[in-house]
Amino acid sequence: RKEVEQDPGPFNVPEGATVAFNCTYSNSASQSFFWYRQDCRKEPKLLMSVYSSGNEDGRFTAQLNRASQYISLLIRDSKLSDSATYLCVVENQAGTALIFGKGTTLSVSS
Amino acid sequence: DVKVTQSSRYLVKRTGEKVFLECVQDMDHENMFWYRQDPGLGLRLIYFSYDVKMKEKGDIPEGYSVSREKKERFSLILESASTNQTSMYLCASSMPVQGAYGTEAFFGQGTRLTVV
Numbered sequence: 399r400k401e402v403e404q405d406p407g408p409f410n411v412p413e414g415a416t417v418a419f420n421c422t423y424s425n426s427a428s429q430s431f432f433w434y435r436q437d438c439r440k441e442p443k444l445l446m447s448v449y450s451s452g453n454e455d456g457r458f459t460a461q462l463n464r465a466s467q468y469i470s471l472l473i474r475d476s477k478l479s480d481s482a483t484y485l486c487v488v489e490n491q492a493g494t495a496l497i498f499g500k501g502t503t504l505s506v507s508s
Numbered sequence: 509d510v511k512v513t514q515s516s517r518y519l520v521k522r523t524g525e526k527v528f529l530e531c532v533q534d535m536d537h538e539n540m541f542w543y544r545q546d547p548g549l550g551l552r553l554i555y556f557s558y559d560v561k562m563k564e565k566g567d568i569p570e571g572y573s574v575s576r577e578k579k580e581r582f583s584l585i586l587e588s589a590s591t592n593q594t595s596m597y598l599c600a601s602s603m604p605v606q607g608a609y610g611t612e613a614f615f616g617q618g619t620r621l622t623v624v
Binding site: 432440441442443444447485490494495496497498499500501 | 539541543548549550551552553556558564566567598600602612613615616617618
């Protein structure tokens with residue numbers, strides 16, 4: 399298994415839709431997990447950390463399943479401004495760096 | 509406001525040239541990273557540093573070296589640029605990842621390097 403694997407994109411959804419992204423990781427010892435967002439021609443920025451108990455930030459919900467080594471991001475009531483690439487990020491085996499998935503592109507249309 | 513600054517947004521270099529990409533952060537972060545981003549391949553870690561004068565190889569260090577003489581500055585060096593090093597280079601910094609929550613990595617705006 400590759401270190402961090404994400405759903406292949408792109409996801410094309412209408413405004414108001416609910417969309418879910420999935421990610422699997424290979425390092426069972428990883429402690430830290432994140433979702434980053436990258437807009438076109440911009441640098442990645444932290445969207446949210448992913449906690450063991452799951453966490454929510456407005457329309458965004460992140461879940462972690464350690465047993466299956468699986469992370470998810472749910473976006474409810476999609477907005478045009480949610481159009482971006484979403485990167486799943488996992489701490490490396492040594493705990494010293496972040497390993498990024500290839501990203502999933504979301505396009506929200508009116 | 510936190511800031512990671514890369515010295516150039518766009519750079520064009522010739523094959524065989526020695527190329528320096530500079531990155532400066534003003535957050536007193538201990539960790540600094542260099543990634544390259546290519547279509548279909550995502551962000552790949554080249555080198556990182558967790559302290560002054562310390563460096564660790566990432567996933568794709570071949571053809572690159574780094575220098576960290578001061579805490580705030582992390583330089584990526586292409587000893588002899590080749591066309592397959594044409595890419596977007598992104599620098600990032602963070603505090604050390606600790607425990608279950610980790611810390612946020614802040615990225616510079618990127619340097620688009622073209623080697624001709």
